[in-house]
Amino acid sequence: MIKIVKKNAPTPLRENLTRILAVVFAFVMSGIIIALMGYNPFEVYWKIIENSLFSTMRFEGTMNKAIILVVLSLGIAIAFRMKFWNIGAEGQFYMGAFGATWIALSFPELPMIVLIPMMILNAFIYGAVWSLIPALIKWKFGTSETLVTLMMNYIAIAWISYLQYGPWRDPAALGAGKISKFSENAVLPDVFGIHCGWIIALVLVVVMTILFKYTKLGYKIDVLGESETTAKYAGMNTLNIMLIAVMISGGLCGIAGMMQSSAVEKSLSDSLSGGLGFTAVITAWLAKLKPPAIVFVSFAFAMLLQSGTALQLDLKISSSICSIIQGIIIFFILGSEFFINYKFVFTPRVREAGKENG
Amino acid sequence: MDILNEIGLFLQTSLQMGTHILLAIVGGIMCERVGNMNLGIEGMMLMGASFGYFIGVQTENPILAMLCAGLAGALGALIYAIITVTLRGNQVVTGLVLTIFGTGVAGFIGKTISGISLSQNVTGFFAAYSIPFLSDIPIIGKALFEQSFYVQLAIIVSILCFIYFKKTRAGLNARAVGENPAAADASGINVTLYKYLHITGGGFLCGLGGAYLSLAFLSRWQDDITAGAGWIAVALIIFSTWNPLKAILGAYLFGLLKGLNFKLQNIDMGFTIPSKLLDMVPYIATIVVLILITLRKKKEHQPPAALGNPYFREER
Numbered sequence: 001m002i003k004i005v006k007k008n009a010p011t012p013l014r015e016n017l018t019r020i021l022a023v024v025f026a027f028v029m030s031g032i033i034i035a036l037m038g039y040n041p042f043e044v045y046w047k048i049i050e051n052s053l054f055s056t057m058r059f060e061g062t063m064n065k066a067i068i069l070v071v072l073s074l075g076i077a078i079a080f081r082m083k084f085w086n087i088g089a090e091g092q093f094y095m096g097a098f099g100a101t102w103i104a105l106s107f108p109e110l111p112m113i114v115l116i117p118m119m120i121l122n123a124f125i126y127g128a129v130w131s132l133i134p135a136l137i138k139w140k141f142g143t144s145e146t147l148v149t150l151m152m153n154y155i156a157i158a159w160i161s162y163l164q165y166g167p168w169r170d171p172a173a174l175g176a177g178k179i180s181k182f183s184e185n186a187v188l189p190d191v192f193g194i195h196c197g198w199i200i201a202l203v204l205v206v207v208m209t210i211l212f213k214y215t216k217l218g219y220k221i222d223v224l225g226e227s228e229t230t231a232k233y234a235g236m237n238t239l240n241i242m243l244i245a246v247m248i249s250g251g252l253c254g255i256a257g258m259m260q261s262s263a264v265e266k267s268l269s270d271s272l273s274g275g276l277g278f279t280a281v282i283t284a285w286l287a288k289l290k291p292p293a294i295v296f297v298s299f300a301f302a303m304l305l306q307s308g309t310a311l312q313l314d315l316k317i318s319s320s321i322c323s324i325i326q327g328i329i330i331f332f333i334l335g336s337e338f339f340i341n342y343k344f345v346f347t348p349r350v351r352e353a354g355k356e357n358g
Numbered sequence: 359m360d361i362l363n364e365i366g367l368f369l370q371t372s373l374q375m376g377t378h379i380l381l382a383i384v385g386g387i388m389c390e391r392v393g394n395m396n397l398g399i400e401g402m403m404l405m406g407a408s409f410g411y412f413i414g415v416q417t418e419n420p421i422l423a424m425l426c427a428g429l430a431g432a433l434g435a436l437i438y439a440i441i442t443v444t445l446r447g448n449q450v451v452t453g454l455v456l457t458i459f460g461t462g463v464a465g466f467i468g469k470t471i472s473g474i475s476l477s478q479n480v481t482g483f484f485a486a487y488s489i490p491f492l493s494d495i496p497i498i499g500k501a502l503f504e505q506s507f508y509v510q511l512a513i514i515v516s517i518l519c520f521i522y523f524k525k526t527r528a529g530l531n532a533r534a535v536g537e538n539p540a541a542a543d544a545s546g547i548n549v550t551l552y553k554y555l556h557i558t559g560g561g562f563l564c565g566l567g568g569a570y571l572s573l574a575f576l577s578r579w580q581d582d583i584t585a586g587a588g589w590i591a592v593a594l595i596i597f598s599t600w601n602p603l604k605a606i607l608g609a610y611l612f613g614l615l616k617g618l619n620f621k622l623q624n625i626d627m628g629f630t631i632p633s634k635l636l637d638m639v640p641y642i643a644t645i646v647v648l649i650l651i652t653l654r655k656k657k658e659h660q661p662p663a664a665l666g667n668p669y670f671r672e673e674r
Contacts, residue, residue, distance in 0.1 A: 037466070087450060162635050318466050
């Protein structure tokens with residue numbers, strides 16, 4: 001018989017050791033698979049590091065992805081802490097980008113100092129409204145937010161596609177479905193070679209850490225996540241807390257959309273996110289919804305994402321290998337969480353019989 | 359007569375455009391019925407599509423190709439089951455990762471099979487054939503009886519799945535696991551076994567659905583072959599209120615919409631409905647259905663009560 005037994009409360013040291021062990025196992029496992037595919041795993045791993053860090057251009061690419069992932073993960077984390085399963089980051093990202101683009105295309109002549117804050121504000125509002133819809137539906141009808149937020153993603157993407165090939169199509173693009181580039185004033189400026197979104201992201205990390213750790217709202221969000229009944233019993237206005245937290249969640253994802261459209265793409269398209277909204281659900285979860293950890297996890301994922309294309313050019317390896325490695329690593333980490341709190345105990349049947357006799 | 363013929367042909371294409379989604383929805387229903395939400399449908403479809411085509415090219419054996427496609431999907435589902443059922447990982451996150459993983463696997467295998475075409479042996483096997491007399495029935499004749507057998511298989515699988523969950527002991531046990539695993543466990547049902555079997559079985563169908571695209575519908579490999587069909591399947595699972603018979607309706611309505619979209623672009627009506635806005639319809643319809651089923655509170659239409667919750671026997 002195999003039984004599952006709960007371990008004693010884990011110490012932080014043992015928790016982290018388990019996770020590190022999982023990552024090591026994951027690299028060994030994916031190494032074996034890479035070898036089976038006919039490549040040298042050490043070469044592939046080295047190339048991943050080399051291609052994501054050791055060249056200014058590629059490091060910039062890694063940072064660009066990391067910044068977006070951090071902001072998205074922060075947005076997801078606040079909702080997840082409340083056990084509001086917002087997997088609509090992708091959609092909120094696109095609506096934020098839509099809000100920012102609207103401002104950028106409507107007022108291209110405004111000075112940057114006015115235009116950029118307006119874009120950020122509008123992106124926040126649009127993202128917040130997009131996440132508010134499933135929250136209101138949940139409150140009013142009791143409908144599962146997981147499914148509604150998921151559906152809202154695809155509605156948002158279809159909307160951007162519509163704009164791209166319809167009303168917002170750039171006549172200068174000669175029939176191609178493209179939205180025109182932003183004016184110079186609408187592009188986030190570089191600071192130390194990387195667009196200044198990294199400063200915004202770091203500020204947001206600090207703000208969210210403080211919010212979660214030291215403010216009443218953060219505490220209320222955590223209580224609501226633990227148990228709605230407890231929150232109500234303690235006299236909290238659960239609806240207000242939920243709506244505020246959900247709007248912050250969607251708003252942050254919207255800001256991520258603004259950054260990507262303004263600084264990276266310098267325009268809007270229906271492939272703007274490249275699936276980052278879904279990746280961020282994973283990064284937020286792996287970081288245990290804690291802002292400082294989100295920074296590290298996001299950066300690691302950005303490295304993997306960035307090196308994908310480079311691997312293809314350098315080693316003539318399909319960039320898909322990075323998705324496979326990514327999948328294996330996360331599978332292992334997700335699986336390892338179990339061993340932090342539980343263990344398998346093998347109890348031979350013979351001993352049970354012996355107990356009865358004794 | 360001419361217009362009847364036209365409608366018949368239109369229905370025929372609609373069914374072809376909904377078949378991969380139908381298989382995926384039924385696979386998803388099997389999984390969700392035992393209480394697990396698997397957002398990895400897209401990944402399992404891609405694994406099935408690529409493996410199926412790979413085996414089809416290598417062995418020129420269509421049956422073996424279909425079988426391997428299903429097994430590839432089931433393998434993906436097995437990884438998901440180990441993590442979510444035995445190791446109690448988060449279902450949403452695991453499903454998303456499965457999609458990333460499946461996309462990677464398909465991309466890798468796709469490199470070896472892109473540009474290589476299937477042998478006559480395989481394409482001939484999956485080609486549409488017509489059943490005499492039956493295919494002459496107006497309107498529905500062509501749609502049902504002049505098709506690839508893959509299309510008919512999907513319909514048969516859905517009906518069998520419906521009967522399974524409605525009439526058989528095993529099917530009812532499975533539903534009990536999805537509704538209240540603790541009670542099911544207490545009444546002697548092996549919850550873990552049921553979950554494993556239905557999750558991998560559902561994965562098998564998703565893989566089969568993906569392979570329909572590469573083996574039968576397109577008969578060639580292309581990158582991102584499913585083009586988001588797995589996500590539409592996730593939506594249509596809800597639209598069908600976890601009922602495999604309604605899944606047939608949902609999948610073909612979607613096929614119809616796709617076909618209509620295509621037609622509308624070629625017919626001049628003086629105004630045009632932008633096709634991108636039509637793309638929203640299945641998702642908006644799903645949200646509306648979700649709200650309606652929560653409002654009506656009819657027991658038949660509710661999601662499985664324990665959907666998304668892991669089951670810890672010790673923490674009952």
